[in-house]
Amino acid sequence: xxxMKPKSIFILALLLMITVNLAESFVDILDLxxxxxxxxxxxxxxxxxxxxxTFKNIKYVGYYTDKSLEESPAAANFAQAQYILAPTILDLxxxxxxxxxxxxxxxxxxxxxxxxxxxxxxxxxxFGIILARxxxxxxxxx
Amino acid sequence: MSYLCSFAISxxxxxxxxxxxxxxxxxxxxxLLFFLAAGLGLGLSGYILFYSFLVFDxxxxxxxxxxxxxxxxxxxxxxxxxxxxxxxxxxxFRGLNLETNLFLLVIGIAFIPIICQxxxxxxxxxxxxxxxNLKARFLFLGEGNWKNLLDPIxxxxxxxxxxxxxxxxxxxxxxxxxxxxxxxxxxSLVFSALTAGLIFSGLIKSSKSLSFQNAxxxxxxxxxxxxxxxxxxxxxxxxxxxxxxxxxVLAYYLLGSFICLTQxxxxxxxxxxxxxxxxxxxxxxxxxxxxxxxxxIFFLSLPYLFRRDQTLKNQNLLAFFFLGLVIGGLxxxxxxxxxxxxxxxxxxxxxxxxxxxxxxxxxxxLSFFLVEFKSGKWNGIWFLCLSGLILSxxxxxxxxxxxxxxxxxxxxxxxxxxxxxxxxxxxxxxxxVSLNRILFAILPCVVFWVFDSIEEDQ
Numbered sequence: 001x002x003x004m005k006p007k008s009i010f011i012l013a014l015l016l017m018i019t020v021n022l023a024e025s026f027v028d029i030l031d032l033x034x035x036x037x038x039x040x041x042x043x044x045x046x047x048x049x050x051x052x053x054t055f056k057n058i059k060y061v062g063y064y065t066d067k068s069l070e071e072s073p074a075a076a077n078f079a080q081a082q083y084i085l086a087p088t089i090l091d092l093x094x095x096x097x098x099x100x101x102x103x104x105x106x107x108x109x110x111x112x113x114x115x116x117x118x119x120x121x122x123x124x125x126x127f128g129i130i131l132a133r134x135x136x137x138x139x140x141x142x
Numbered sequence: 143m144s145y146l147c148s149f150a151i152s153x154x155x156x157x158x159x160x161x162x163x164x165x166x167x168x169x170x171x172x173x174l175l176f177f178l179a180a181g182l183g184l185g186l187s188g189y190i191l192f193y194s195f196l197v198f199d200x201x202x203x204x205x206x207x208x209x210x211x212x213x214x215x216x217x218x219x220x221x222x223x224x225x226x227x228x229x230x231x232x233x234x235f236r237g238l239n240l241e242t243n244l245f246l247l248v249i250g251i252a253f254i255p256i257i258c259q260x261x262x263x264x265x266x267x268x269x270x271x272x273x274x275n276l277k278a279r280f281l282f283l284g285e286g287n288w289k290n291l292l293d294p295i296x297x298x299x300x301x302x303x304x305x306x307x308x309x310x311x312x313x314x315x316x317x318x319x320x321x322x323x324x325x326x327x328x329x330s331l332v333f334s335a336l337t338a339g340l341i342f343s344g345l346i347k348s349s350k351s352l353s354f355q356n357a358x359x360x361x362x363x364x365x366x367x368x369x370x371x372x373x374x375x376x377x378x379x380x381x382x383x384x385x386x387x388x389x390x391v392l393a394y395y396l397l398g399s400f401i402c403l404t405q406x407x408x409x410x411x412x413x414x415x416x417x418x419x420x421x422x423x424x425x426x427x428x429x430x431x432x433x434x435x436x437x438x439i440f441f442l443s444l445p446y447l448f449r450r451d452q453t454l455k456n457q458n459l460l461a462f463f464f465l466g467l468v469i470g471g472l473x474x475x476x477x478x479x480x481x482x483x484x485x486x487x488x489x490x491x492x493x494x495x496x497x498x499x500x501x502x503x504x505x506x507x508l509s510f511f512l513v514e515f516k517s518g519k520w521n522g523i524w525f526l527c528l529s530g531l532i533l534s535x536x537x538x539x540x541x542x543x544x545x546x547x548x549x550x551x552x553x554x555x556x557x558x559x560x561x562x563x564x565x566x567x568x569x570x571x572x573x574x575v576s577l578n579r580i581l582f583a584i585l586p587c588v589v590f591w592v593f594d595s596i597e598e599d600q
Contacts, residue, residue: 010533010596011360013526014368021375021521025255028377032262043265059290079272079298080265086276087284089295 044073045080047127048101054131055088055099062100063090066109077103095119095134102130144317145328148187149180151210152313156183158217163413165224172238173246173343174401178417181336181394184329185424185470186213188309191281192473196480200285203316242346245367249338252374259384260331264323266386273299274388275326277308282321289481297486304477306427307388326386334374334383337394337586342370344401345593362597369593372526373585378519382582392432393583395425399439400546400587406459407447408542415447415459416466423470430485431557431580433474438552439545440467446545491565499562503569507561510573511554514581523585530592538595546591550584 055061063081067074069092081101082090091097095117102110110130114121119132156179164170190209194202265271276299280291292301307329314325345366373379383390402418405411422443426436447459491499515524531538539547557580561569 006533007596010526010529011368013529014372017521017523017526018368018371018375021372021377022252022255024377024521025375025380028380029255029258029262032259036262041262041264043271045265045271057287059287060295076268079268079276082296082299083265083271083276083279086279087287087290089290089293091295 043080044077045084047077047103047125047129048081048084050125051101051131052085052088055085058088058099060089060091060094060097061085062094062097063092063103064095064100064110064113065093065103066105067103074103098134100132100134102132104128104130145314145325147317148314149184149328149332151214152183152187153180154183155186155210155213155217156180158214158221159183159186160417162217162221162224163416164411165221167409167411167413171343171346173242173339173346177336177339177343178398178402180332181340181398181424182417182420184310184313184332185306185395185420187313188306188424188427189473191309191313192305192477195281195288196476200288201282201312206313206316242363245342245363246339248367249342249370249374252371253335253338255377255380256334256374256384257331259380260327260386263384264327266326266330266384267382269388270326270386273303274307275311275323275386277303277305278311278315278326279321281305281308281312282315292481292483294483294486300487302482302485303388303429304427304433304474304482306424306473307391310391327384330384330386330390333390333394337383337390337397338370338374340394340397340401341373341586341590341593342366344397344590345369345597365593365597369589372523373589376521376523378521378578379582379585382579387579388429388432389579389583392425392428392435393586395421395428395432396435396583397586397590399425399436400549400590403439403443403446403545404542406463410459412458412462415462418443419463419466419468420470422467423472423474426471426474427477431583434556434560435549435553436471438556439549442545442549442552487566488564489566491563494565497565499565503565504562506569507558507573510570510577511558514573514577517578519578520581524588527588527592530596534592534595538591540595543591543594546587550588550591553584 063078065074065078067077069075069078078090078092081103090101095113100117100119102113104110104113107128107130111121114130114132117134119134122131122133124130157175159182160175160179164175187210190213191201191206194205194209198205260266266275277291281288284290290296291299294301311326311329312321314329315321318325343366346363399418399421402414402421406414406418422436422439425439426433443463444460447463489497491497491503561573
């Protein structure tokens, strides 16, 4: 085999590339494993689990946030909340629905908005997500 | 376990259909048959689900399972009529050999990083939870409200996108009570493996050897193995193949369409022409890019399959190709007519005064194509492919394979024009997040084309 032949060089380059690819892949995986040991995988959608039963047969739920969705963590929170709560549709920053979820940077901001729209906070989970309801007492009205 | 049950049923569907169609073909590559059958079966399962949604307006598991059993029974009948009596019932062992099985084992070992990556990201990448798996959850959990997924409020999830991948994922969940994250993960791994297998089996079709002045020969099987390893081991391929996006599904059906088309032409096989039509249909139901690619391949296939020297025979080829295309493309047409909302992320830059298409946009698109090809994430694979094409001494443009380069040229042109006309998104960001995925989807096709040309050169 003449190693200086273009086709030989091609095959050698091919073998070299496969070797580099494999080495890089294994380094990436090991790196990921070590990162995961320190920070276990967390899916933001878990922050909203349990609510799907409350929203059964409800088409729209408002999702209020003061965080910028231009930034990945806030946008991921919203997208993953939608994933967990499907088939209910989350309407971003719409406060005209009966149920509204508040994912705010501070609890006071959520509280202020809840008062402003005349809603009642129904529950808050350990991650600070608040579920509020408008016209909460309409069922008891005379 | 329930996912395996779904996948096994789908495989049986695909296998029976492929073997019924290709029963008379004695030189059948059993590996190619396997990798085509598995994807064909999953596509058929997706279509059975689509029709069940069309009829019952919700997920009706009984109807879906019954639909599968009926089709299975029908194909079994067809298979028993078309197959010679001495053939085995479900699986023919002719053509299987230890050497090729060992090569597949090597590919399987090279798959370990993809499996690890998938396990480290059980919910996949961003578009998995915000687009594809979200749609699947709407379909699975929505009951009569599944059409909520088409609501314009969900514009971030592209409600106008076709539903093949979500439907396949729902099929994976059919035998379980809840939509677990393992189903979509396995679907993405299965399609990655099928794509790799399709390249390998597509390239071992020939018995010719790659020789170096006759002193050193690389058998086509080894060349096929190297081609598959080149793609599978690429870290960026590993990342996207395990991300649970639809791009790997698109990549599989695109490659499948070309392999069936080239087989149809070289063997003058009506069965492969029918399969090519079916694969194009599935391709059109993956993503809008898939639909554009399918339309383009359809137009290119007409002159490709029609040859003046054997007019009558090739008219039949075209007839079977059309038949497959009608069957495969019908769900796409029905989805577009009955369900798909308008694309909300489109502004015609040619007529818009607020966001017009500019010269800067065009320069940006052209320069970004070059930047992307040079990008370190590809580890030089495009340059290696280019050198392979040069080494093929023009064989890469021979009539039997010419349809792939012509398609690639027209497809890039089409993509470039779309980037230019649609000014909804800021072009820099859009190119950054989407062009690499378009290239990922065509990579298996390019690798197949390059290595087929090199192999043919010997």
